[in-house]
Amino acid sequence: MPTLILVVLSGILAALFATQNTDPVSIIVASYTLNDIPMYLIVLGSLLLGLLLSSIISLVNSISSSFTLHGKDAKIKETKKTLVELTKQIHQLELENARLKEHTTFTDEKSL
Structure with a gap:
């Protein structure tokens, strides 16, 4: 709903601006001349072009x-994959360590 209100207000402001700025102007772009273009078209066109360019830049950034x-x-x-592999390796080393301790304890008891 707030978007709709904003769009309607923007439309009203654009219409008001357009009715007050109908003076024809000439634009020269490079070697091309555009005659008798209403000023409001130039201003609103520039605004729309700026919005389009900023949208494209935002899209590239996204x-x-x-x-x-x-x-x-x-x-x-x-x-995470490396962590799982290292955890498995630690577990295997702990088992081997326990077996070696058991073997060492058994050998020590035999020698006594």
Whole structure:
């Protein structure tokens, strides 16, 4: 609902601006001349072009952030895999250590 109100108010302001700025102007872009264009079209066109360019820049930034997050997710997944492997290795070493202690204790008792 707030978006609808904002759009309606923006439309009313644009219509008011357009009715007050109907003077024709000429625009020269490079070697091209555009004659008798209403001033409100130039101003509103510039506004829309700016919004379009900022949207494109924002989209590029979002895509870049998405790739960065994907890279970090892959790194986290790789780190978790390494953690699981190291945990298994620690468990195996603990079992081997316990077997060696048992073997050493058994050998010490035999020698007594």
